[in-house]
Amino acid sequence: MSLADYYQKNRAAFKSSKVTPKTLLAKLISSCFSFVSTLRSKAYEKGFFKSIKAEVPVVSIGNISIGGSGKTPFCILLARALQEKGIHFGFISKGYKGQMSKRLSKKEFLTVCASHGPMVPANSCGDEPYLIASKFPENPFVVSSNRVLAANKAHLLGAELVLMDDGFQHRRLIRDLDVVLVRAQDPLEGAAFFPRGGLRDSLCRLAEADYVVVTGCDEVSFAKSRKCLAPYTQAPLIGVQSKFSKVTLFNGKSFDLKGKRVIAFAGTAHPEAFFKMLEEAGANVVLSAELLDHAKIEGDFLYELELKVPSLGAEAIVCTEKDWVKLQHKNKSAILAYVSMEHEVLYGKGTFKELLTQIESLF
DSSP: OOHHHHHHHHHHHHTOSSOOHHHHHHHHHHHHHHHHHHHHHHHHHTTSSOOBOOSSOEEEEEESBSSOSOHHHHHHHHHHHHHHTTOOEEEEEOOTTOTTGGGOOTTOOEEEESSSSBSSOHHHHOHHHHHHHHHOTTSOEEEOSOHHHHHHHHHHTTOSEEEEETOTTOTTBOOSEEEEEEETTOTTGGGSBTTTSSBSSOGGGGGGOSEEEEESOOHHHHHHHHHHHTTTOOOOEEEEEEEEEEEEETTSOBOOOTTOEEEEEEOSSOHHHHHHHHHHTTOEEEEEEEOOTTOOOOHHHHHHHHHHHHHHTOSEEEEEHHHHGGGTTSOOOTTEEEEEEEEEEEEOHHHHHHHHHHHHTTO
8 A cells, every 4th residue: 555545544543632552653654754754855955966957858747745736637737738738758657556557667758659549558657647648648758767768759740848747756857847736725835744734845946836726726725825834935826616517428428417317436646526526516426435545446445335326316427538548448337428627717817827927938
């Protein structure tokens, strides 16, 4: 089980105010995590570890938390805006939880896309690389733990610019721009390192961000986030909110959620947010199943949900698009539907335009 999975399963117990073996362990691990993270940053700052410049400009979309800040949807939003400007960009990623990705050595890479859509299944390269590659089939996508190698390979495949998904902690590759995402619900992630809080990097590193994007915000939470972040960064802020763009059934037909009884499942860092959005869209969620982020979805799991459909009077089993791509090679139910979501810039629209202009100036 990964650190993110362990945190997701136990975060309530770790944050408890009661003195228990779990909270004591959480404090100890949190202190160790903070020490190692700070030591690593100092090593790069003092030149003990060297950073390398790629053969192509690099824009990182990252965060300081264990997960669930909306990096992939923002990466897609940014890519669409660059696409409209005629920029031929590529993507690089570690390929988190991909079966082939995790077996790659530091000298190896996996080409997910080379101008003809995804070339490997989602379970091999990771659900997020597959999802992005399916939306940008003409743009190269290279997966490797060695992001310098991945960036240079993407350049060889024709990329004028590289978008690095989840790259803020990857100090070995020099970035031309760092875009850092925080959640409006808890922008400082409890101001504590994993597992006592949600941080995987020091809040002080926010000072290195060129732009900070607040996700899942409204006017009030955006203003509160600005106040919370002010002691740590002077970077311009952009506020975005997720919205449903469409709901699609297994047969490709659209599905209207309003007034429908649905069974829902989600393998994301914050599945409860997905269920809430379904309710806000007018669906009646009669049963919800929370999975770990990037969880592998077995056929038995879907079959068990299907068995509950008649007794619950459900009209569809609904999942996120990130979960859907992992089901490409499994038998899908005729009532299975997936929700496509996208980010919309609500606050700092002028700042978002400035970000695009700055990216254009990199090459």
